[in-house]
Amino acid sequence: MKFGQQLRTSLIKDYYYYYISYDDLKTELKTRLNPPNSPTPHIWNEDDEKAFVQVLEAELDKVFTFQKVKSGEIVRRIKVSQKEVEDVIKNMDSREEARKPTEDDFEMLEEDLSDIIADVHDLAKFTQLNYTGFQKIIKKHDKQTGWTLRPLFSARLNAKPFFKDNYDVFIVKLSRLYDLVSTRGNPTQGDSSAGGTQQNFVRQTTKYWVHPDNITELKLIILKHLPVLVFNANKEFEKDDAAISSIYYDNRDFDLYLGRLRKDEGAEAVRLRWYGGMGTQTIFVERKTHREDWTGEKSVKARFSLKEKHVNAFLRGDMTVEQAFEKMRKEGKKSEAEIESLEALAREVQYTTLTKELKPVVRSFYNRTAFQLPGDARVRISLDTELSMIREDNWDGKVRSGDNWRRTDIGIDYPFQQLPEHDIERFPYAILEVKLQTQAGQQPPEWVRELVASHLVEAVPKFSKFIHGCATLYPNKIDLLPYWHPQMHIDIRKPITHHFGIERPNQSVSVSTSDEPSDSEDEIAPVPPMPMADAEAASAPGVLDEEERAGATIPAQTGDDYPFYDSEDEDSDEEETHLLHRSNATRTRNAIVKALQSFGNTVFSYGSYLIPHPRATEIDGPSPKAGTTYARKFKAPPGKRIFVPVRVEPKVYFAAERTFLSWFEFAVILSAVATTLLNFAESGGMVVWAALGFTITAVASLIYAAGLYIWRVRMMRSRRAVRYHEKYGPTVLCALMVISVGVNFGGALAGKV
Structure with a gap:
């Protein structure tokens, strides 16, 4: 429009x-x-x-x-x-x-x-x-x-x-x-900083992108259900109060980046965070640890605080852990068990920083609006706006942070006009995080489910500011990109799907300008929306994430490398050369191939009606619009690959092993049948040929099963989202079985005649 x-x-x-x-x-x-x-x-x-x-x-x-x-x-x-x-x-x-x-x-x-x-x-x-x-x-x-x-x-x-x-x-x-x-003068009482004092906390978090056109509307909708979380109610609100800055650490090989991107078991992220302006003296040292579901543990974020003047000495190892917590022990505000837990965490972080040679890599800055009942963390919603990722390293010869733990030439003065473009990535969307702590089988509130299913948000599971910052700010060092990277140019605004928005008393829902997105003056075809995560599905434990569901429905022609989308430079060059040098003979050949494919598809479509197959049950309700696309295959930039995380649990390896043993048992039985036929067969008779057929089938099944098992294990170790089911093997082996049984039956009849 x-x-x-x-x-x-x-x-x-x-x-x-x-x-x-x-x-x-x-x-x-x-x-x-x-x-x-x-x-x-x-x-x-x-x-x-x-x-x-x-x-x-x-x-x-x-x-x-x-x-x-x-x-x-x-x-x-x-x-x-x-x-x-x-x-x-x-x-x-x-x-x-x-x-x-x-x-x-x-x-x-x-x-x-x-x-x-x-x-x-x-x-x-x-x-x-x-x-x-x-x-x-x-x-x-x-x-x-x-x-x-x-x-x-x-x-x-x-x-x-x-x-x-x-x-x-x-x-x-x-x-x-x-x-x-709304509470009739009885608002929920509690500590507004609840959560800020916790050292270890586990939440189920779902992330969404929000277009700038919808940010204010989204905030106004949420405040009708959850109050804005204010840490100091006695102080007049200032914009600096919402500022959050984090310094992420990594080494030259980007080991932490790759571990977090691949979701390796035990993958860590180390960051230093502060709230407010550059004058803040309390710095939180945080470590995120990823845990696979099959371990029975949850991914955990743990942190401890340091004074800004001690950060450099601590990260260099000049300050010991005991010295860092000496004042805390003297004050006696925390128990001995809590202090020991914090010391253990600090010791591990310091050891990791020194042994892996971690340095400041990316700074993330944003203004956060948090919505939560004070002291009640069951539903917590945060909206991060003006998100920026900034380089902090000195690896290209340019001094940014120097020997300090962060660069000092910038503060919280968004949009950081003083920085060159290659030093900053200004993220075009706001980030909505919905954090739920619900009991087993309990559904999120109805308004939350309506919110995340509305046109105002776009689900982006597992989005990470650290991963996105590294992928965009270090294009010459990083070749493996997150799955959302090629989707950044797509307009995420969508038409209104249902009546959801700001409503005046005794009037209908206000019209949102986001229902008619437009990027130019020309008529353009609407961009198919990316898939939205279902709130109910997202809340259930063990359910596949959006990218994992995409990995489970792979087109057959994509082959082994589906989670690593290849760059399109080779394909583009070949296509351009093909178009420039295509001859009449080539066009004729393509026309013949196309005609044969069309004929084959027609024969197959009519033949499929002869094969019984289950049919979907028709239900009442709105059907998806024709031509709507919910998934697409993206091309990576030249020389890059896009990684889609795939969950591989230990039981998958056991399943592959059991399948191999089943095939092995099948081959042993066939070889026993072949041996029996040879013992009772006359020389040169048809039964000998039947025994030979059973033997070939047994050997073929052994070779096929062994090769398939090795291939599956290799794919699982590399976390490839390939088709693990056996598409052709059982059909071929069954055909060999039918031939062998037929030869044996024919030989038996010939002997009687």
């Missing part, structure tokens, strides 16, 4: 006259370039540029003024609602029965807050749509006129930054008020 049409279909009625006049600006461009009474196109000149910029600035001023007024109105409404809520909460303890709030009072407050939430949602969509409109009309201007307006107008946009309003302040305040009202 063209952007002009998208704009018209996504307009908010009350804001109608304040949107950018996109169609008028397009008409202005078209009229000046192609005057109605002129037979030839007009050459764009300085007067045309001034006139167009004047019209464009008038539109910018209109949008900026409305956004500023509307934002101020929301601020005032929040202040009024805050006072009303506080008054109602105070009256709850009043001794006068007449002053005590009723259920109607709380319902009216909840309705007012819902209306404010809808206003914040509409203003965010208004801002996003207008900003996109300005970007597109400037792009169209530069393309059609040949004059460059983008740098100049970017400065004017920054002078009137209607698109830079921070809605997180609104969200935090609205979350607190809505929680007070």
Whole structure:
């Protein structure tokens, strides 16, 4: 869909006259370039540029003024609602029965807050749509006129930054008020930092990508069910409070990267994390350890804290573990058992850092909004925005971190304009993490299942900031890429699948601009959406992940190397050469082959009706749209491979061994039959030939079983997602059996005759 049409279909009625006049600006461009009474196109000149910029600035001023007024109105409404809520909460303890709030009072407050939430949602969509409109009309201007307006107008946009309003302040305040009202003045009590004090915690986590157009809407939806987790309620919220930075460590061979990517048993990730700005003195040293399901253990994240001034000495081994925890022992705030556990962890991390020669490799920075009931970790949702990955190494001769544990030339000043492009990867999406702690057989809340199945999110199982940062920032050092790497160019916005979104009181769901995605002015075919993870399936233990389900349904022609998608440079070169040098004889041969294939497919399709096979049961319900693609095979960049993790448990090896022994038993029985026939056969008779047939079948089955067993073990060790079932072997051996039995039966009949 063209952007002009998208704009018209996504307009908010009350804001109608304040949107950018996109169609008028397009008409202005078209009229000046192609005057109605002129037979030839007009050459764009300085007067045309001034006139167009004047019209464009008038539109910018209109949008900026409305956004500023509307934002101020929301601020005032929040202040009024805050006072009303506080008054109602105070009256709850009043001794006068007449002053005590009723259920109607709380319902009216909840309705007012819902209306404010809808206003914040509409203003965010208004801002996003207008900003996109300005970007597109400037792009169209530069393309059609040949004059460059983008740098100049970017400065004017920054002078009137209607698109830079921070809605997180609104969200935090609205979350607190809505929680007070929805709980009728009795919000959940608990330690807001619960989880921050835990050293070892295990959660079931599912990750999703969120398009920037949907971030504010998603936050507003979640805050109606979970409050924003604020660690210090007595302090006014600032943007720096949401900043989280992590330094990931690895060596020159990227051993930790490869282990985490392949999901090797016991694979570790070591990182140093701090919350807030660069002045933070408390640094958390964390270690993530991956555990396979068959071990009966869960993947664990463990951490301990250090003062920033001691980090370098600790990582170099100059500071011992005992010295690092000496102050903690003197304070006596933790038990001896807890301190010993932390010391053991610190000793292991220090040993790993020194023996594997780990150095700072990638920094991840993002602003996190966490939603959770205080002290209740059963449902925790976090949304990471402005995600950036930054190089920290010194391996290419450029000094970044030097001898320090992190580089000091940057802080938390997103978007880090001072960095060169090859030093930073600005991730285009936000990362939503849904963390659940549910009992066995317990389903996640209904609203969570609706949220993760909605058009607002895109499931990306096992996504890792560390893995993505290494894969994108070190293209010359890393050849094995994560499965999501080739999907980065795909627009993840999807049409609305069901009524889910911000709803005004007594009105239908607000329209989301994400239902009509558009990347250009031209008509484009809709991109098939990537598969969404089912919330119920994701919550069940032992169920295959999205990429593993894809690995279990491999096209037959992909062969052994399916999880390692080859780069397309060889195929592209061959195809180009083939197109340039194809002769008439080649075209004729291809036509014949195509005709034979078509004939064979026709014969097979009609013949398949003669073979009985199970049919799917028809059920009522919506059917998938025709032409919708839920999986696709991606090509890796030249010289790269894409790894899709495959789970191989010990029982798989035992199953392969049992299958081999079954074939071995079958071969022994056939050889016994052949020996028996030889003992009772006359020389030169048909029975001798039957015995020979049984012998050949027995030997063939032994060779086939041994070769198949060796191949399977090799594939399992390399974690290849190949077809492990026997496709042709049983058919061939059964045919040999039929021939041998037929020869034996024929020989017996001939002997009687």
